[in-house]
Amino acid sequence: MKKRYTLEQKRWDSPIEHAMPEHSRVPASFTIGNVTIAPATVLAPMAGVTDTVFRRFIKNASQFTPESTSTDVETTQSNQQSGCGLIMTEFTSADGLSRMRETKRKRYLTYYDDEHPISAQLFGSNPETLADSARIVQDAGFDLVDLNLGCPAKRVVACNGGSGLLRDLPQIERIFKAIRSAVTIPFTVKFRMGWNDHHIVCVELAKLAEDNGLNACALHARTREDGYTGQARWEYIAAVKDAVNIPVIGNGDIRTPEDAAAMVEATHCDAVMIGRTAPANPWIFRQIAQYTASKEATGIGTYDIPTNEDRYRMIRTYFQMLVDEIAIEEAAEAARAAAIEASGQIARDQRHRDCVGKMKQFASWFTHGVPGGGALRKQIFESKNGPAVLDAIERFFEAQSHNAESENAAMEPDESLLTSAAYCD
Template identity: 70%
Template sequence: MKKQWDNPVEYTMPEGVRVPASMDIGGVVVAPATVLAPMAGVTDTVFRRFIRNASLFAEGGAGAANVDREVTNQQSGCGLIMTEFTSADGLSKMRESKRKRYLTFYEDEHPIAAQLFGSNPETLAEGARIVEDTGFDMVDLNLGCPAKRVVACNGGSGLLRDLPLIAKIFEAVRGAVKIPFTVKFRLGWNDQHIICVPLARLAEESGLNAVSLHARTREQGYSGQARWEHIAEVKDAVRIPVIGNGDVRTPEDACALVAKTGCDGVMIGRAAPANPWIFRQIAQYTATGRYDEPSEADRYQMIRTYFEMLLDEGREDEHASRAAEGKMKQFASWFTHGVPGGAGLRKSIYEAKTGPKILDAVERFFETRLSGEALEPLQRMEDVPEDFPAMDSAACAG
């Protein structure tokens, strides 16, 4: 999944149009109507709670006084969070103790949806039952992931070539659970096979409670522009909530998406790891027409908080401990984007051998910057190795 966007369009605030205060998905109120996209290798429980906390409006905190509670409808700027996509086939076969690694969530994550992928209707129905029994508020079907290994199994966007099979999956999953059932999909396999409107209608006819559309084809991957006009077509075609996704990088983008498509909610993927404050900024912008940009001190606090959360999660679990160190290095390239001298920080993180040493590198770097002292040579851009790890190439925002 690319961190950068291809020639992003710059939008201004549309007159009189805002991101909706809420939307109702099968009786679950999502307020405000913003959604953290499911992203493989990204939206685990630590990142989800991190985003939810980054979106909170603390009483008396920055921006809190500017946000109209009647507009945002709650104290968090992120209305719904979603898990990484999880194999339904894997869920049905693995031990219950192992399932917890994939389906762990905490009470402060509600409302939360679990996303499944697969191609067998019965297996997906069983996976949905497991999701419901675990206590999730919704179950979502992934019909958008473009990753080759997923498509090769006829999962994710691979299913976009087989509407009859999708219909069977919809029927099986809808019949298996009582919680809201939603689907996230792309425009189609390629430009010669755009099926978003008939697929949305099929979802509505099958009893699904909402649809999310990433306005690119599978063939596009994450390249080119998201074609929002197709989100508008889907919105015109169905009465269930339609959530728009694709190229939302700023609050202005979120409002422009609503203005151009009439969508009921906005889903944000790639922008969230790069700017964890984006949901709070959207809520501020919706209420006031302006929003606060994070300071360097804010960014330091953000990086340190997330890394500390990762380390805490790994203290009692060796697998989680190794995963935490990997994620700290993986996310460094997102979190330090735009930080003066950030290349040197990324290098020192990359070279650190343990999680605590990574955290030490972050603290040394920002304490030096915030104290106004001169940077050490380590922070020079040319010191960054060419093979510095970026976001997991298998990450999938659907």
């Protein structure tokens, strides 16, 4: 059976439950080149997920201010008290980026001021094209540029991109040299352990990165053949950390704050990267920050568990941000020359379809754990446009709130009955 690498199928295989580590916690900060990342948590680049709306949404969902009694912790949890220290773009084709028009390029590289620090991830196999694209990224104002050597998708690997390059270390070195000579901003790489268990190259690749002037590396502790199955093998993150002096970011199977602390304890990595947990639990970065702060203050790591009301606000906020982003794009497009009005209409229609499609895509993650979430997913999937989706969300959670109030009222004792019972006694 062929493997498919879509986020919807990236479920964990018998995930390990990590106990609360006694001493370790995610570091307050680390440095990549001249960029300080605080705290040491990174949102992984995910195709079809980490666009500007989702990145800003994660930044907002991650906001966390320690209790006023934890002033010492507050000084260590910087970056505006956000639990997410670094965000990354969806991986972008270097070939496409170098060929596309400036207007279309801006759409792929759109970000806002509140997203800093932000890294743009590129994939490709041609050193010169990747170098050109890295210059474009630098000129666009990104803080870092990252090379994707981890994507296992067949269409990417077929072009010798992503994890396909793991079978050709000499070509990787040529790419490293070309990009490093092209830009002055920090340059990082994200890769997997190797092509398969018979071809593990992560330590050699990390050394190659360090020797060619890269500023950090991130390891997803699985092979390309693994895809997203089985357990991430953190011992390889530890091996990479032991082999190089540049910062090492660990990635793979972080679902809870305890997992993040356990990875740091097991591997001594400088930071943790979180991918598929983020769409299902956008609070994960805030929870890690809370866990770290409370552990610093009291020795016991604690964090908030989202309520249904939290989930309602989260779903409503993200979907509203999608609708608002379309309005911004449409306003910009309306200012263009009337000569492109016809093509503009096609673009607007496509954006609305993309918006509703993304809402449906995220519905399965965001409603995970919500009682009766299947009914909400059904309503979202049947909606034809953004406002209809928002209306479905309002009606669903209003009904839930009403039901909860009715249940609470039913559970409250009747004072008249209590009084009568007292008289009988």
